[in-house]
Amino acid sequence: MIKEKCVFLDRDGVLNEEIGRHIMHVDEFVIPADVPDGLKRLKAAGYRLVVVTNQSGIARGYYDEQVVVDCHEILQKACDNSLDHLYYAPLVDHISKSLMRKPDSLMLEKGMARFNVDPAQSWMIGDKERDLVPAKKLGVKAMQIMALVPETELADVRVHSFAEAVEVILSEQ
Numbered sequence: 810m811i812k813e814k815c816v817f818l819d820r821d822g823v824l825n826e827e828i829g830r831h832i833m834h835v836d837e838f839v840i841p842a843d844v845p846d847g848l849k850r851l852k853a854a855g856y857r858l859v860v861v862t863n864q865s866g867i868a869r870g871y872y873d874e875q876v877v878v879d880c881h882e883i884l885q886k887a888c889d890n891s892l893d894h895l896y897y898a899p900l901v902d903h904i905s906k907s908l909m910r911k912p913d914s915l916m917l918e919k920g921m922a923r924f925n926v927d928p929a930q931s932w933m934i935g936d937k938e939r940d941l942v943p944a945k946k947l948g949v950k951a952m953q954i955m956a957l958v959p960e961t962e963l964a965d966v967r968v969h970s971f972a973e974a975v976e977v978i979l980s981e982q
């Protein structure tokens with residue numbers, strides 16, 4: 810069985826604009842202009858696209874699961890259904906220790922099993938260090954999108970926009 814290549818994607822601060830707190834309403838879910846085209850280009854280049862997002866606001870009672878589902882529908886529409894799967898971790902450790910929640914790696918592991926992913930040909934794009942911890946653990950290349958977040962030593966590559974991230978990945982082939 811042929812192994813597939815995959816780009817794992819953090820959501821907030823990567824696929825939609827970071828607002829400094831949880832997205833609690835679909836109106837707060839703003840997709841940067843370069844994201845839909847970038848996703849479509851990665852898809853056309855043969856990458857599986859898997860979103861892996863911590864959404865502990867669900868367990869914290871800030872918003873319900875439907876908000877996450879609605880945001881993901883908006884995202885899929887924007888990129889012509891380029892996303893193969895979206896995983897979200899609704900729990901938070903003080904309520905229930907979750908292996909799904911980044912920096913743990915279960916969401917990435919699920920994606921790898923589901924699509925028979927070769928980690929060495931794959932990328933994780935995130936803005937925070939905790940996004941890149943599971944990537945390093947699993948042998949997936951780690952890319953950090955810099956915004957108002959501290960630099961992490963775990964990043965193999967640092968970029969300043971989603972469009973730049975896509976260029977790096979596509980130029981590697």
Ligand SMILES: [Mg+2]
Nearest residue numbers: 819821822936
């Ligand atoms: Mg983020």
